[in-house]
Amino acid sequence: MNTELRDLLAIQTPVVLGPFGGLSSVELTATVSSAGGLGSFGLYGLGPERIAAVAAEIRERTARPFALNLWLPYQGPGERAPGDGFDRAEFDRAVACLGRLFAEAGVEPPAWPVPGLPPFEEQLEAVLAARPAAVSFVFGVPSADVVERAHREGVRVIGAATTVPEAQALEAGGVDAIVASGLEAAGHRPSFLAAPEASLVGSMALIPQVVDAVSVPVIAAGGIADRRGVAAAFALGAAGVQVGSAFLATRQSVAPPVHRERMRGALAHETVLTRSMSGRPARGLPNRAVRTIEESGTRASFPLQNILTGVFRRRAAELGDPELLSLWMGQAAGLSRHDDAVDVFAELAAGVPARQ
Numbered sequence: 001m002n003t004e005l006r007d008l009l010a011i012q013t014p015v016v017l018g019p020f021g022g023l024s025s026v027e028l029t030a031t032v033s034s035a036g037g038l039g040s041f042g043l044y045g046l047g048p049e050r051i052a053a054v055a056a057e058i059r060e061r062t063a064r065p066f067a068l069n070l071w072l073p074y075q076g077p078g079e080r081a082p083g084d085g086f087d088r089a090e091f092d093r094a095v096a097c098l099g100r101l102f103a104e105a106g107v108e109p110p111a112w113p114v115p116g117l118p119p120f121e122e123q124l125e126a127v128l129a130a131r132p133a134a135v136s137f138v139f140g141v142p143s144a145d146v147v148e149r150a151h152r153e154g155v156r157v158i159g160a161a162t163t164v165p166e167a168q169a170l171e172a173g174g175v176d177a178i179v180a181s182g183l184e185a186a187g188h189r190p191s192f193l194a195a196p197e198a199s200l201v202g203s204m205a206l207i208p209q210v211v212d213a214v215s216v217p218v219i220a221a222g223g224i225a226d227r228r229g230v231a232a233a234f235a236l237g238a239a240g241v242q243v244g245s246a247f248l249a250t251r252q253s254v255a256p257p258v259h260r261e262r263m264r265g266a267l268a269h270e271t272v273l274t275r276s277m278s279g280r281p282a283r284g285l286p287n288r289a290v291r292t293i294e295e296s297g298t299r300a301s302f303p304l305q306n307i308l309t310g311v312f313r314r315r316a317a318e319l320g321d322p323e324l325l326s327l328w329m330g331q332a333a334g335l336s337r338h339d340d341a342v343d344v345f346a347e348l349a350a351g352v353p354a355r356q
Contacts, residue, residue: 005217005240006355008176009133009156010065012036013349015230016179016219018244019069019136020187020253021045022310023328026054028252028341030061035345040067040136047118048126055130065133067158073120074139076280077195079301086114086304094300094308101289105312105324114307128153134176136160138190141173148174160190160221162199162206164213169193171214179242180210182222186244186330188282189273196273196281204236211237225335230351245329246344249336256317259327268331277313277326279305288323289313 005014015037017029021044029039041058043051051068058066080087095102095109102109127135128149135150136158142150150157159170160179167178181190182203189196203222211218220233221242233241248255249263266285273281276293279302284290289309299305309326316324338344 004355005177005219008217009038011038013345013352014219014240015345015348015352016040016067016240016242017247018186018221018242019067020244020248020328021069021071023248023253023255025252025254026057026061028247028250028254029066030058031252031341032247032345033058033064033066034062035342036064036349037345038065038067038134040069042069043123043127044069044071045117046123048122051123051126052130055127055132067134067136068127068130068132069136069138070120070123070127072137072140072142072192074192076139076192076302079279080304085116088112090300090304091308093298094305097293097296097298098308098312101292101309101312101324105315105319105321107312107315110308110311114304117303128155131155134158136179137175138188140192141169142175144174158219161210162189162191162196163193163201164206164209166191166193166199167210167214167218171216175216177217177219177239178210178214179219179221180207180238181242182206182220183273184223184268184283184331185221186248186271186283186333187328188278188280200273203233207233207236207238222330223332224348225330225332226337226347227349227351229332229335230348231353234351234353241348243344243348245333246336246338246348247341248329249333249339250341250344251339252341256320256322256325258320258322259317259325262322262327263329263333264336266329266333268334271329271331271333275299275302275305277306277309278302282326282328283331284329285327287325287327289325
């Protein structure tokens with residue numbers, strides 16, 4: 001059984017940067033890779049030309065391995081099938097519900113029709129052409145054809161699981177490594193065999209059970225922000241760790257300063273899972289936007305809700321208004337102590353056991 005993530009990915013330290021869909025930074029990705037880990041860049045919403053440009057920009061900053069992340073075209077409960085387009089009535093209801101938030105941000109609601117997301121196949125072609133060290137997927141099992149094509153290009157394939165059955169499905173699908181994502185993790189829950197709300201397993205229980213159930217390396221994610229979390233993950237059998245919030249709180253990330261400030265002061269019990277901002281369950285700090293949408297009882301399905309709220313979220317980032325942002329963060333966000341990603345990496349690396 002291969003448990004050495006370092007050998008699999010040709011990295012020096014088995015620390016992976018969590019891919020942030022919409023908040024990824026070339027600088028942060030390159031910083032983590034240059035330090036000896038696996039920097040990751042989330043490609044959610046990016047078209048082929050931008051994907052090619054991102055890969056080129058990362059390579060300009062580092063010669064070390066890095067990963068690109070894609071969202072599989074998964075249809076969750078209450079969501080429209082990818083490629084179906086958007087429903088005008090759903091759009092009108094959601095825009096009316098969000099009217100107060102658009103007004104607070106001082107922006108106009110988007111006009112109909114709303115452009116959809118770039119086709120997955122076009123994104124995949126761009127990723128394979130870029131030939132990163134690894135491509136990671138969320139929201140399902142990549143098809144056998146996708147895995148085979150990646151392997152032909154020398155690209156490792158990583159999947160994300162929130163339960164043991166999901167991890168077993170990923171291994172059966174031929175992935176090279178599995179991220180076991182505990183409920184503590186920030187951002188969207190990548191569950192795909194059952195609703196995220198029915199797949200909430202904490203890292204302490206999830207990691208060892210996934211390790212026992214599969215033969216590929218397991219990367220622990222969720223609740224890890226310092227050397228103590230890293231040591232615990234390895235004690236539970238993980239071959240590496242994936243860390244998001246601690247890196248997102250650094251100056252190399254593109255999270256607005258007010259977002260980073262809120263992360264450092266957050267307590268574990270203050271974060272919530274909500275569908276309000278994107279239409280899919282994601283963990284973050286609740287604010288006025290979240291409460292307004294939840295109290296209205298009306299929201300669009302993913303990805304329409306995410307596209308609509310993005311209009312006022314972008315303006316809120318410019319204004320530094322935390323009440324209109326998606327304040328994604330995990331339960332360990334309050335353990336973020338460093339402003340420099342290099343210092344975060346050094347802290348995490350201190351918890352990695354020596355190679356035997």
